[in-house]
Amino acid sequence: MGPSTHSHIYTVKLIHRQEVAEGTMAFRFEKPAHFVFVPGQFVDMTLVDPPETDAEGNGRAFSIASGPHEDTLMVATRMRDTAFKRVLRGMPLGATLQMEGPFGNLVLHADPARPAVFLAGGIGITPFRSMLLHAAAQKLPHRLFLFYSNRRPEDAPFLDELQALQRDNPHYTFVGTMTAPDKSSRSWKGETGFITPAMLSKVLMNVAPPIFYVVGPPGMVTGLRTSLKDAGFNERDIRTEAFTGY
Ligand SMILES: Cc1cc2nc3c(=O)[nH]c(=O)nc-3n(C[C@H](O)[C@H](O)[C@H](O)COP(=O)(O)OP(=O)(O)OC[C@H]3O[C@@H](n4cnc5c(N)ncnc54)[C@H](O)[C@@H]3O)c2cc1C
Known part of the structure; x- marks a missing residue:
């Protein structure tokens, strides 16, 4: 049985971006009010009216890298030279994306006796x-x-x-x-x-x-x-x- 969270579509504002390894960036977004997820779940991020696109389209799946106790939502990705990532890298702080989720059931098992x-x-x-x-x-x-x-x-x-x-x-x-x-x-x-x-x-x-x-x-x-x-x-x-x- 998967986690009991319901997915919705949100508009989220980009508030911070930071290099976290070579060629790898973390992006922080404002957390929508009432957004609930279980650690391990992911979201679909979609660019709104991007200046360029490619065969993969305007959306990508990203695991949520922040904990539920953090004030903001964070995703992190390898910055390859694809249209999606060029647009994401160049987005001004304050710009918005569409986010759908949370999805997925790769979450920690309940039984603490099992490592x-x-x-x-x-x-x-x-x-x-x-x-x-x-x-x-x-x-x-x-x-x-x-x-x-x-x-x-x-x-x-x-x-x-x-x-x-x-x-x-x-x-x-x-x-x-x-x-x-x-x-x-x-x-x-x-x-x-x-x-x-x-x-x-x-x-x-x-x-x-x-x-x-x-x-x-x-x-x-x-x-x-x-x-x-x-x-x-x-x-x-x-x-x-x-x-x-x-
Ligand atoms: C459940 C789930 C969770 C995910 N979570 C994350 C996450 O937390 N972080 C994350 O970064 N990704 C995550 N992904 C993968 C993510 O959705 C993208 O597919 C990935 O980041 C690649 O996107 P892209 O724009 O770089 O390449 P795409 O445009 O999606 O690339 C399509 C294809 O082009 C080829 N390609 C493109 N660029 C290059 C290159 N420079 N070198 C070699 N081949 C290339 C690849 O073969 C690739 O298969 C997740 C995927 C799933 C399904």
Whole structure:
């Protein structure tokens, strides 16, 4: 059963924009009165009368990256050179978009006896930021593990914030991994290479059977789902969301 929120169409005002990793921007919007969502859900954002468009149209789906306790709504995206993103990047603060949602049921399970293991590839971090900030703010009892894979630290949105969040939530463990650390100008002392069952089992030893949440580009999501199944995890305990379009 999905979360009991109802989707509506809203007009939302852009109020802030900020680079959160190389080539990656976060956009903050005024939160409509009475807008309710569950961390992990997404919205459809549509440009109103844009100066240019392309075959993909004027709308894109974005996970809500902010927590429900935050005053504003935030989404974050890789700024590729597409018509939608050129328009979004150039929009003046105060301009409006159409937002529909919330949608989706990739939300934290209710049973605190089951740990949650979040596996994020790059921009796939967005729904997990919302879920992790919410868990810390609400002091949720769930054990939470984030495995966060990027090419380099420079490419990893919210890296420092998500690492530091361990101080606010004693039930939360952060594991970052870089697949191309040698291409970075920053030093990296964490894990390297792709997320593998071997990397997971080092950290998840002596932990109750978890529920996995996998979000990222479609290739990463399919690959991890297969390797988790091959490693003997039950398919019922693997929840995924692929960011189609990457
Ligand atoms: C449930 C859900 C949640 C999502 N949440 C997020 C989110 O939080 N953040 C986020 O960024 N995205 C999210 N997405 C994906 C998002 O909706 C877009 O599809 C994505 O951002 C790509 O948009 P685009 O304008 O860059 O490319 P599009 O114009 O949509 O690209 C279409 C196709 O063109 C190709 N393409 C375009 N530009 C390039 C390029 N520079 N290099 C290589 N290929 C290219 C790609 O193959 C792509 O498949 C989500 C998707 C879903 C379904």
